[in-house]
Amino acid sequence: MYNLVKDILNPKNWLKLILNPRKISVIYERIFYYPGLKFGYIKSTFYKNLIIKSTIFFARRNKRFKEIFFSEINKDSLKLTKYDFQKNFFNQEHVDNLKNNGIIVLENVLSEKEHSEIKKDFINVFDKNLAEEIHNQKSESVIIKKINKKFHEPRLIKISNVISKEIYGKTIKPTHHYLYHKPVELPEKQCPGDNILHVDRFLPNLKIIYFPFNVDFDTAPFKYALGSHKISNKYLSFFLENKKWIFDERNVDANSFLKNVIEVPAKENSLVVALTNGFHCRTPFRSKNDRSTLFFTYPNFNLLSLFFPNN
Numbered sequence: 503m504y505n506l507v508k509d510i511l512n513p514k515n516w517l518k519l520i521l522n523p524r525k526i527s528v529i530y531e532r533i534f535y536y537p538g539l540k541f542g543y544i545k546s547t548f549y550k551n552l553i554i555k556s557t558i559f560f561a562r563r564n565k566r567f568k569e570i571f572f573s574e575i576n577k578d579s580l581k582l583t584k585y586d587f588q589k590n591f592f593n594q595e596h597v598d599n600l601k602n603n604g605i606i607v608l609e610n611v612l613s614e615k616e617h618s619e620i621k622k623d624f625i626n627v628f629d630k631n632l633a634e635e636i637h638n639q640k641s642e643s644v645i646i647k648k649i650n651k652k653f654h655e656p657r658l659i660k661i662s663n664v665i666s667k668e669i670y671g672k673t674i675k676p677t678h679h680y681l682y683h684k685p686v687e688l689p690e691k692q693c694p695g696d697n698i699l700h701v702d703r704f705l706p707n708l709k710i711i712y713f714p715f716n717v718d719f720d721t722a723p724f725k726y727a728l729g730s731h732k733i734s735n736k737y738l739s740f741f742l743e744n745k746k747w748i749f750d751e752r753n754v755d756a757n758s759f760l761k762n763v764i765e766v767p768a769k770e771n772s773l774v775v776a777l778t779n780g781f782h783c784r785t786p787f788r789s790k791n792d793r794s795t796l797f798f799t800y801p802n803f804n805l806l807s808l809f810f811p812n813n
């Protein structure tokens with residue numbers, strides 16, 4: 503918030519806006535950004551807790567959030583379930599499973615032809631060395647590259663639309679990222695927000711990851727603490743009473759959420775659907791093989807969507 507106010511008051515930014523009025527969308531996005539864990543970059547416990555309590559108040563009013571994130575967990579049915587998704591029909595069983603565990607895996611999601619097109623996207627770009635390396639990347643031990651490529655695979659978009667409607671209560675246009683990871687040293691150094699268990703937000707959150715190639719035990723499979731997405735009083739206390747502002751497994755108070763941690767090796771052509779306000783990460787690489795993923799995230803669900811769930 504402090505940075506936002508500072509940037510809005512900066513005359514240089516006004517000049518940039520006059521020269522390029524389309525930049526107004528950046529201001530809009532920053533004002534209505536769905537809150538994460540930076541809390542305006544001001545280390546004020548009062549401000550942090552005000553943001554948490556007020557936004558959680560609104561999140562509870564979203565019918566879908568209430569059913570999925572604020573409901574009781576059934577501890578007896580905590581498990582990872584994988585579904586063959588050839589029929590492409592996201593049904594109530596999938597929703598119930600996601601609601602209780604915070605994660606499901608859908609396999610064989612695309613036809614052979616569609617799948618091979620996405621594989622080609624990755625293979626062509628890396629063969630021709632066209633991918634852009636991400637500097638200031640999260641992990642020193644891993645090279646991360648991204649492909650700046652428009653995405654138009656209708657079936658994946660359709661699946662994303664159906665799932666986002668189930669979670670957010672309305673269809674949210676996804677943002678996509680093609681990502682490539684290649685380890686350069688083993689064992690990897692610990693990297694918060696990446697290869698150790700963390701939450702993306704304290705508010706309901708969805709992430710969908712498509713795996714075009716097999717990801718086995720050694721090539722950094724996704725990791726998830728089953729049921730940790732439930733926003734209980736204990737969950738909220740973790741954020742409200744968090745004196746060190748550490749929202750991942752480095753904080754011993756996180757241990758009580760990490761009792762059912764699983765690794766999720768994925769077959770090629772599968773989707774991992776995860777509620778990432780629950781504890782998750784990619785497992786550190788155990789071999790020097792690479793890993794390609796296509797991420798769908800939902801920043802288009804913003805504060806306005808939170809305040810006005812029916813619009």
Ligand SMILES: [Fe+2]
Nearest residue numbers: 695701702778
């Ligand atoms: Fe994350």
